[in-house]
Amino acid sequence: MIQGNPEIDMIVKQASALAVEYKHSYVTLEHMALALIEYQPFRTLLENFGADVAGMSTDFRNYLTTQTHLSATSSDAPKKTHALERVFNRALTQVLFSSRSHMQVIDLFISLHSESNSYAQYFMLKYGLSRNKLTEYRSEEYTSELQSRFGISYAVFCL
Secondary structure, eight states: OOBOOHHHHHHHHHHHHHHHHTTBSEEOHHHHHHHHHHSHHHHHHHHHHTOOHHHHHHHHHHHHHHOGGGBOSSSSOOEEOHHHHHHHHHHHHHHHHTTOSBOOHHHHHHHHHTOTTSHHHHHHHHTTOOHHHHHHHHHHHHHHHHHHHHOOOHHHHHO
16 A cells, blocks of 8 residues: 655645646646745755756746746636646656556655656756756665665665
């Protein structure tokens, strides 16, 4: 059974809040990507990785400002796009196939990065955030954290 993750809930709420802020009727991949990179723990990971998070955030905000065709015509809460639903389904599938019990922020990033015909992926690539490099960096950082906290080597952790 997959458990909820409060971090993911906060990011989804922020993405919806961004859609409302821009007066959009849909929560898009770009709203989610912006909420993701502005979520402080993930932002710190990206900054430590060497990404220009401020520049990326500015590009996403400028892009969202130009999306006037998404303007809300009613006061209803914004709806998720089909592409955003695919991102969540793909992330959930990854969690299930890796026998984990909850989704992590990095799962959303990896899944979002798989939406090849999107400005979200374009901006990530523009700022050097390849899926493989960031996943590898996160894995190395996590392993280092385990070693420093608990004295566990990666080889023992993998057993």
